[in-house]
Amino acid sequence: MATDRIKGHLDLLLLSVVQARPAHGYEVITALRERSGGEFDLPEGTVYPLLHRLEADGLLASSWDDSGKRRRRVYRLTAPGLRALADERSSWRRYATSVEMVLGGAS
Amino acid sequence: MTDSRDGSQSAIDAYLDDLLARLHGPADRVRRIVAEAEAHLRDAADANEAAGMDPAAAESAAVERFGSPAVVASAANRSLGAASPTQLVTATGWLAAKLCAVGLVAVGLSGPLATALAAIAGRGYVFGLPAGVSMPGSACAHWLAVQAGASGCAQAGMFENADDTLGLRVAAGVLGLLLTGGLLLLRRIGRRPVDVLPRGFGATVGGTVFGCAAVVLFVLGLSDSVVALNFGQGQWYVDSLISLVVSVWFFAGLLRRLRSPAAPAVTALTT
Numbered sequence: 001m002a003t004d005r006i007k008g009h010l011d012l013l014l015l016s017v018v019q020a021r022p023a024h025g026y027e028v029i030t031a032l033r034e035r036s037g038g039e040f041d042l043p044e045g046t047v048y049p050l051l052h053r054l055e056a057d058g059l060l061a062s063s064w065d066d067s068g069k070r071r072r073r074v075y076r077l078t079a080p081g082l083r084a085l086a087d088e089r090s091s092w093r094r095y096a097t098s099v100e101m102v103l104g105g106a107s
Numbered sequence: 108m109t110d111s112r113d114g115s116q117s118a119i120d121a122y123l124d125d126l127l128a129r130l131h132g133p134a135d136r137v138r139r140i141v142a143e144a145e146a147h148l149r150d151a152a153d154a155n156e157a158a159g160m161d162p163a164a165a166e167s168a169a170v171e172r173f174g175s176p177a178v179v180a181s182a183a184n185r186s187l188g189a190a191s192p193t194q195l196v197t198a199t200g201w202l203a204a205k206l207c208a209v210g211l212v213a214v215g216l217s218g219p220l221a222t223a224l225a226a227i228a229g230r231g232y233v234f235g236l237p238a239g240v241s242m243p244g245s246a247c248a249h250w251l252a253v254q255a256g257a258s259g260c261a262q263a264g265m266f267e268n269a270d271d272t273l274g275l276r277v278a279a280g281v282l283g284l285l286l287t288g289g290l291l292l293l294r295r296i297g298r299r300p301v302d303v304l305p306r307g308f309g310a311t312v313g314g315t316v317f318g319c320a321a322v323v324l325f326v327l328g329l330s331d332s333v334v335a336l337n338f339g340q341g342q343w344y345v346d347s348l349i350s351l352v353v354s355v356w357f358f359a360g361l362l363r364r365l366r367s368p369a370a371p372a373v374t375a376l377t378t
Contacts, residue, residue: 025143026150043174044151045126048143049186052136056186072146073139 022076118166129180132187197300208286215280233341314357321350
């Protein structure tokens, strides 16, 4: 259920994870799962097309990193990505507050 | 390529081969997707091994968490924005099979519904022969032979039509259920073709086809009351009603998809 609910907000979550520091796909997906306490558990392979789309939209940039045990594509937030994240975060908080107000009012 | 010691292909290599076969698009982008998938799977397998799994189990667990090749390829192909002719043909075939299955189940439902309507409105209204139309003698002889309790040709034809309507339509419904089960089974075992058709295309086609069918069947029912085209007009209305319900069902699904807050991002996850 939690996985279903995040589907409309994956852009926000992925941008937020990458904001902390540049990360390759496996790190991004692991961080998403760990920071959600295991609630957001997606088919991991489906996250890559989303990262690619965010990159195509100019919100992320990526480059190959050959320094480790194996070659990885590392993603980092761009300036437009940072602005989009701020906007999305603000929008989400307004939405969450509104939902909470309604739920609280019903109790 | 890394093979296990017994010569069989490793789970990760088998997965990557399967994924690669399903991807379609510019070579550099396909190569990037496979490279990222391989790095991810081997990182995940390493982590699983570090957690105490044996190597084969670690690879299998990594592959399982990554998602089926069909799902991942479908999401990736959408981002690649490309589909091969083969993918288009198989996706269209899959959609056609789904529509056939729904259509057959709808026909199956129409049999009992027509019988129920006959119990309320009379068998003549639903199954009766057209008024004032004389039937060929051979048809009458056949009906009277198989419907021994009938008082005449018209009644025998009506009884025969009622029996055929229920029996043949229920058989079509069973066939539709079997086809539905086959499609669900293929989906469950990951043999569903990559969905390269536009989002909501299947629901649009289904809703339109069944909606048009509902209108045509209703008009035929109206016409039948005037010119007596065929056996009782009640059958036309039952068929029209079922088609309308199926059409509404398709369009409701389309609306749900279009209203989903998941819009573009989720497309990749729901195929």
